[in-house]
Amino acid sequence: MTDLDVSLDHRTAREVLDWSRAGLDPALRAAVDRLPDSMRAIAGYHFGWWDQHGRPIGADAGKAIRPALVLLGTQAVGGAAHAALPAAVAVELTHNFSLLHDDVMDGDQTRRHRPTAWRVFGVNPAILAGDALLTLALDVLAGSGHPRAQQSIRVLSSAVQRLLDGQSADLAFEERADVRLAECVRMAEGKTGALLGAACALGALFGGGRVDQVEHLRSFGERVGLAFQFVDDLLGIWGDPEVTGKPVYSDLANRKKSLPVVAALTSDTPAGRELHALYHAEQPLTPADLARAAELIEDSGARAWSQGRADELLAQAREHLRAAGPSERAERELDALASLATRRDH
Incomplete structure (x- = not known):
């Protein structure tokens, strides 16, 4: 038994994330250290471990909810958390591959209050670093020696294909x-x-x-993820900039076709029709236009609908979690993570 498998009862979601991070970080750093120096420098900067010159810093590395779900998923079915560290590392590498590429595609200037990797190192090096992380994720699973490593590689590869398809659709919606x-x-x-x-x-x-159990826990995670997206899209319009790190109405300023926006545009209501004209006008949206757009989304019923869908998805996720027959403690902590991910003030 390792320190990762020894923990206190009745942990909050934040305490679970701290526990997961403490176990994950050494293994994640060891994996990244295997990259070529050119890729390692960018990856370590992106993870917040050092600055652009390689000097150690302690920047925000994010919540790392996904690897925590891996470790708790293992405990839910009676396994030991430390045995799932390769899977947790692989998932975190894959997630950050997608972030590196997303930042380039979206032209995002900052992530976690620092310049994005492509701004510091250039677009092409950042893309290559993302590629390196994805390849490393698969290598970590392949080298784990776990009897279900091959099956796990296929599960992760399938998820990446769906992620890429979703990102492709998101880009296409802009046009x-x-x-x-x-x-x-x-x-x-x-x-x-x-x-x-x-x-x-x-x-x-x-x-x-x-x-x-595998399928019910997969369904649990998928529904939590979709509920999270509904909430995140609401925060992209009405979220507190001090919390979200984005300007107020940021998604509207970018004319992003997020879930509440599309729900409003397709609502066949007077508010939805006015929003359609406003959203597709050629001139830039003024601060007054942005405020009006937010009002129209609410008037169309799309804000309430999005909030309701997030609640429904979270309820469905909990049903799948119970159906998996997890240990009492793992169920409680997975539920806590789901609640944290879908909070409307995060």
């Missing part, structure tokens, strides 16, 4: 005047839900879970 709500939901299921589902499934696989 289209009309997007159906069902398309938008499918995009979010792939872009956000797939990897959270894979994290839970990998945890169950590394813990020796039954087929039904």
Whole structure:
């Protein structure tokens, strides 16, 4: 038994994340150290371990919810958390591969209050670093020696394909005047839900879970991921800039076709029709336009609908979690993580 498998009862979600991070970080750093120096420098900067010159710092590395889901998924089916560290590392590497590429595609200037990797090192090096992290993730699983490593590689690869399909759809929506709500939901299921589902499934696989447990925990993670996206899209419009790190109405300023926006645009209401004209006007949106757009989304019923869908998805996730028959403690802590991920003030 390792320190990762010894912990106090009745932990909060934040305490679970701290526990997971303490176990994850040494293994994650050891994996990144295997990269070529050119890729390692960018990866370590992106993870917040050092500055652009390689000098150690302690920047925000994010919550790391996905690896925590892996470790708890393992415990849920009776496995030991330390045995699932390769899967947790692989999921975190994969998530950060997607972030490196997302920042380039979206032109994001900052992440976690620091300049994004592409701004510091250049677009092409950042893309290559993302590629390196994804390749390393698969290598970590392959080298784990776990009897279900091959199956786990296929689970992760499938999730990445769905993630890429979702990201492709998201980019395509920017060029289209009309997007159906069902398309938008499918995009979010792939872009956000797939990897959270894979994290839970990998945890169950590394813990020796039954087929039904693996599938129920995958469904739990997928629904938490989609609920998270609904909440995140609401925060992209109405979130507190001090909390979100984004300007107020930031998604509207970028004319992003997020879930509440598409729900409003397709609502066939007077508010939805006015929003359509405003959103597709050629001139830039003024601060007054942005405030009006937010009002129209609310008037169309899309804000309430999005909040309701997030609640429904969280309830469905909890049903799948119970159906997996997890240990009492793991169920409580997975539920706590789900609640944290879908909070409306994060």
